[in-house]
Amino acid sequence: MEFKTYSSPHLPVSGSVSVMMLRVLLALIPGTFCAFWIFGWGVLFNILIAAITALLAEAMVLKLRGRSALAGLLDGSALVTAVLLALALPPLTPWWIPVIGSLFAIVIAKQLYGGLGYNPFNPAMAGYVVLLISFPLELTLWSAPGAHPGFMDTLSLIMTGNLPAGQSLDAVTMATPMDSIKTRLGMSETLSEIHNSPLFGSFAGAGWEWINLWFLLGGLWLLQMKVIQWQIPAGMLGGLAVIAFIFYAVNPDIYSTPLFQLFSGAAMLGAFFIATDPVSASTTPRGRIYYGIGIGLLTYIIRTWGGYPDGVAFAVLLMNLAAPTIDYYTRPRVFGQGGGNTP
Amino acid sequence: MTASGNSFKRPREVTFDRLHTFHGGLRLPGHREITANRPIGKVDIPPLLTIPLQQHIGNPGKCLVKPGDTVYKGQVLAEAPGRFSVPAHASSSGTVIAVEERLIPHPSGIKENCVVIETDGRDRGADQQQDAIDYLQIEPARLCELIQQAGIVGMGGAGFPTQIKLCSPKQHIELLLINAAECEPYISCDNRLLQERATEVVEGIRIMRHGVQPDACIIAIEDNMQAAEEALRAALDAVNETGITITRVPEIYPSGGERQLIRILTGREVPGQGYPADIGIVCQNVGTAAAVYHAVSKRQPLISRIVTVTGEGIAQPQNFECLLGTPVSQLVSAAGGYTKDVERLLIGGPMMGYAVQNDNIPVIKTTNCILAVSREEMPAPPPAQPCIRCAKCTDVCPADLLPQQLYWYASSNNYDAAQDYNLFDCIECGCCAYVCPSHIPLVQYYRHAKTEIWTQEAQKQAADIARRRHESRLSRLQRIKQQRADRMARKKQALAGDDGGKDAKKSAIQAALDRVKHKKEQTSSTPKNTDNLTAEQQRLIAEADVRRQQKQSGNNN
Numbered sequence: 039m040e041f042k043t044y045s046s047p048h049l050p051v052s053g054s055v056s057v058m059m060l061r062v063l064l065a066l067i068p069g070t071f072c073a074f075w076i077f078g079w080g081v082l083f084n085i086l087i088a089a090i091t092a093l094l095a096e097a098m099v100l101k102l103r104g105r106s107a108l109a110g111l112l113d114g115s116a117l118v119t120a121v122l123l124a125l126a127l128p129p130l131t132p133w134w135i136p137v138i139g140s141l142f143a144i145v146i147a148k149q150l151y152g153g154l155g156y157n158p159f160n161p162a163m164a165g166y167v168v169l170l171i172s173f174p175l176e177l178t179l180w181s182a183p184g185a186h187p188g189f190m191d192t193l194s195l196i197m198t199g200n201l202p203a204g205q206s207l208d209a210v211t212m213a214t215p216m217d218s219i220k221t222r223l224g225m226s227e228t229l230s231e232i233h234n235s236p237l238f239g240s241f242a243g244a245g246w247e248w249i250n251l252w253f254l255l256g257g258l259w260l261l262q263m264k265v266i267q268w269q270i271p272a273g274m275l276g277g278l279a280v281i282a283f284i285f286y287a288v289n290p291d292i293y294s295t296p297l298f299q300l301f302s303g304a305a306m307l308g309a310f311f312i313a314t315d316p317v318s319a320s321t322t323p324r325g326r327i328y329y330g331i332g333i334g335l336l337t338y339i340i341r342t343w344g345g346y347p348d349g350v351a352f353a354v355l356l357m358n359l360a361a362p363t364i365d366y367y368t369r370p371r372v373f374g375q376g377g378g379n380t381p
Numbered sequence: 382m383t384a385s386g387n388s389f390k391r392p393r394e395v396t397f398d399r400l401h402t403f404h405g406g407l408r409l410p411g412h413r414e415i416t417a418n419r420p421i422g423k424v425d426i427p428p429l430l431t432i433p434l435q436q437h438i439g440n441p442g443k444c445l446v447k448p449g450d451t452v453y454k455g456q457v458l459a460e461a462p463g464r465f466s467v468p469a470h471a472s473s474s475g476t477v478i479a480v481e482e483r484l485i486p487h488p489s490g491i492k493e494n495c496v497v498i499e500t501d502g503r504d505r506g507a508d509q510q511q512d513a514i515d516y517l518q519i520e521p522a523r524l525c526e527l528i529q530q531a532g533i534v535g536m537g538g539a540g541f542p543t544q545i546k547l548c549s550p551k552q553h554i555e556l557l558l559i560n561a562a563e564c565e566p567y568i569s570c571d572n573r574l575l576q577e578r579a580t581e582v583v584e585g586i587r588i589m590r591h592g593v594q595p596d597a598c599i600i601a602i603e604d605n606m607q608a609a610e611e612a613l614r615a616a617l618d619a620v621n622e623t624g625i626t627i628t629r630v631p632e633i634y635p636s637g638g639e640r641q642l643i644r645i646l647t648g649r650e651v652p653g654q655g656y657p658a659d660i661g662i663v664c665q666n667v668g669t670a671a672a673v674y675h676a677v678s679k680r681q682p683l684i685s686r687i688v689t690v691t692g693e694g695i696a697q698p699q700n701f702e703c704l705l706g707t708p709v710s711q712l713v714s715a716a717g718g719y720t721k722d723v724e725r726l727l728i729g730g731p732m733m734g735y736a737v738q739n740d741n742i743p744v745i746k747t748t749n750c751i752l753a754v755s756r757e758e759m760p761a762p763p764p765a766q767p768c769i770r771c772a773k774c775t776d777v778c779p780a781d782l783l784p785q786q787l788y789w790y791a792s793s794n795n796y797d798a799a800q801d802y803n804l805f806d807c808i809e810c811g812c813c814a815y816v817c818p819s820h821i822p823l824v825q826y827y828r829h830a831k832t833e834i835w836t837q838e839a840q841k842q843a844a845d846i847a848r849r850r851h852e853s854r855l856s857r858l859q860r861i862k863q864q865r866a867d868r869m870a871r872k873k874q875a876l877a878g879d880d881g882g883k884d885a886k887k888s889a890i891q892a893a894l895d896r897v898k899h900k901k902e903q904t905s906s907t908p909k910n911t912d913n914l915t916a917e918q919q920r921l922i923a924e925a926d927v928r929r930q931q932k933q934s935g936n937n938n
């Protein structure tokens with residue numbers, strides 16, 4: 039009798055990339071739904087447009103490279119990239135913004151570097167930053183929380199740039215809380231004055247605080263399912279909170295509270311879903327902590343003193359650059375190589 | 382060491398009462414219940430026994446029998462060629478029909494020199510029985526001799542000759558650690574052994590303790606082996622043994638690995654390329670303990686062992702005691718044969734065992750498990766995808782390695798970097814490959830890289846030896862030439878005359894200078910710092926040479 043031979047281990051494998059990506063998508067649902075609730079249909083349109091573009095682009099490039107397009111699409115990584123990019127975009131932005139962003143993310147940032155597993159930068163954030171630099175105006179088109187245009191109006195605005203007669207773009211869009219803090223601090227108002235405006239909710243930006251909360255919950259679920267490890271989120275949120283606290287303690291009039299920082303902008307989305315993108319992050323246990331802290335600190339610095347509304351994307355890309363070096367210097371001590379004996 | 386009545390020293394104050402942890406590891410599904418709850422079965426003497434002459438790490442022994450010889454049970458077939466080897470014995474009586482290469486259980490399906498015995502069914506032992514010994518009455522050194530003569534190797538898997546571990550340590554041994562933690566799924570032979578023959582195990586442990594003279598002796602048992610633990614306790618109580626303690630360890634794969642187990646029990650780490658004895662510990666498996674008992678108290682060599690035969694590909698999974706050399710196929714028949722959906726046959730557990738093509742291979746001293754699995758049980762691995770650097774492998778690696786880096790370097794044939802990342806500290810436990818979401822056969826890459834490196838080493842060594850031979854021949858020729866020239870020069874000088882001591886000194890200096898120069902030209906690897914010497918420095922060196930020579934000749938007188 040002849041038996042088949044394989045190499046050890048023989049126990050059936052315990053997971054797959056597709057399952058991991060599927061879980062990431064599932065974990066995004068609560069936060070996404072909350073964003074939809076607050077900012078309207080634009081959120082879903084963005085996701086749809088980005089996803090379709092990303093999948094088409096991925097399939098095409100894989101074909102050109104002579105790989106199996108189906109296997110590539112089934113791993114789900116392109117979809118995750120598209121959704122993360124879309125969630126970072128303002129809901130009333132024109133349709134070609136997610137298209138360009140997705141194309142850049144998939145074709146340039148991911149496939150040109152060799153595809154899944156080889157991209158040094160987080161593709162979604164690379165796409166986002168390119169958009170931010172090239173089309174700054176289109177990236178400010180946030181709808182007012184809770185007062186967004188309806189389905190048809192949004193569709194027409196996104197597709198044609200036109201609103202029904204009698205409505206102006208200014209009437210439906212609104213600056214984000216972080217933006218308005220920056221502008222109004224520039225007009226030498228104090229934070230406590232700014233916080234009285236309707237842009238602010240119970241502890242952070244109106245609407246934003248809830249979106250962040252739901253992304254936090256999704257992220258905790260990912261942790262529990264062991265899709266991600268605790269080091270990066272903990273490092274990033276910890277780093278962000280600590281530096282925010284230091285400056286807040288020094289001068290609460292011009293530096294916002296740590297809580298505001300943690301629940302504004304893309305903080306939670308970044309900590310659990312973006313910074314944890316395995317391919318471009320640090321991989322050693324200690325390195326992941328430093329990597330997370332780095333993102334937290336940079337996020338705060340860019341938010342507070344930089345020229346852009348949110349710092350997460352830039353922070354992630356900068357730390358992507360540092361990841362190989364971090365890995366090199368944080369190699370774990372190998373078992374039996376001295377120093378490991380606990381008395 | 383004493384041979385007095387109670388040779389066991391009271392333990393010093395070294396306590397190992399706190400458990401430690403190791404990094405990584407996995408909780409795996411056990412699959413042990415079926416076989417762990419059924420008694421050890423018997424297997425008939427097979428018509429043919431195939432006994433490899435080398436069943437262990439070490440050199441193969443010299444074969445003492447030839448085809449046509451009749452052998453008795455326990456007869457030595459091949460003697461141990463040295464201290465690091467053990468002899469092979471006939472497991473039953475019969476006639477030798479061949480001494481030839483046969484397939485043996487091995488990951489690469491290789492053939493080895495084996496003695497094939499046609500059994501006569503009488504299971505006849507030696508004519509004069511050897512007397513049982515009271516182990517307390519003999520020297521530890523003699524004990525080791527007995528253990529070696531009985532052919533005992535570590536029965537937990539590695540097959541390291543037991544006497545080396547027990548007897549060579551120069552260090553003082555603080556702890557004799559008995560490994561009863563079967564961490565791989567499916568395997569239950571040690572569990573059954575403890576349930577049914579705890580007394581033998583305890584006796585074996587006491588014998589080994591007599592040989593090692595440790596400060597403490599601990600049996601480490603997995604926390605899910607209640608029945609075995611109870612049997613052990615009863616056996617210890619029955620002989621009023623209080624110097625041996627039982628410690629439960631958590632069931633985390635690979636806690637039964639020697640290095641991991643030592644870490645759990647003591648918090649110490651065996652050095653990368655070292656042995657447990659280096660840190661004052663000797664670790665032995667329970668199966669080995671039972672074999673030691675038989676070897677010393679009953680004077681029986683190691684000719685049988687307990688094997689777990691299990692998996693969905695086996696009709697009636699069970700543990701069996703069988704003679705060494707029994708074909709795997711016969712063991713499977715004893716367990717009711719294969720089921721119809723059997724697909725893969727493994728020797729060893731599902732994590733570190735290896736798949737074999739053929740069941741016509743003998744059971745050897747280290748065969749602890751025969752695992753026949755169906756396609757549903759262990760489907761063919763899905764195709765590998767690119768590494769996404771998720772570091773799940775890093776999180777489970779019990780050796781604290783970075784498996785994804787190792788994979789990166791091993792797959793790009795960058796073996797230097799792989800070694801830099803401690804490739805050789807990988808114990809091939811398979812944890813990394815088990816959790817890899819990209820289904821990369823990581824262990825296969827590591828094994829391949831190790832083999833490649835070994836091959837390169839061997840080639841380099843061979844080349845080195847050849848080069849050294851060549852170089853030494855060249856330099857010998859040069860020396861001869863030089864000596865001849867020197868002789869000629871001296872003769873000439875003697876002829877030329879009588880310029881006295883001063884001239885002789887000068888010419889000696891000149892000769893030394895020449896030697897220096899000559900050496901520089903001739904040796905391929907010049908010592909590093911003599912490259913750019915000035916003439917002045919060379920002269921100084923030459924003078925020193927002369928002084929040294931004079932002094933030496935002075936000393937010789």
Ligand code: SF4
Pocket residue numbers: 767768769770771772773774775784785788813816817818819820821823
């Ligand atoms: S588990 Fe697999 S995919 Fe993840 S880092 Fe390790 S080798 Fe790469």
Ligand code: SF4
Pocket residue numbers: 777778779780781782784806807808809810811812813814823824827
């Ligand atoms: S097989 Fe080697 S690299 Fe993989 S987990 Fe085990 S020790 Fe670590």
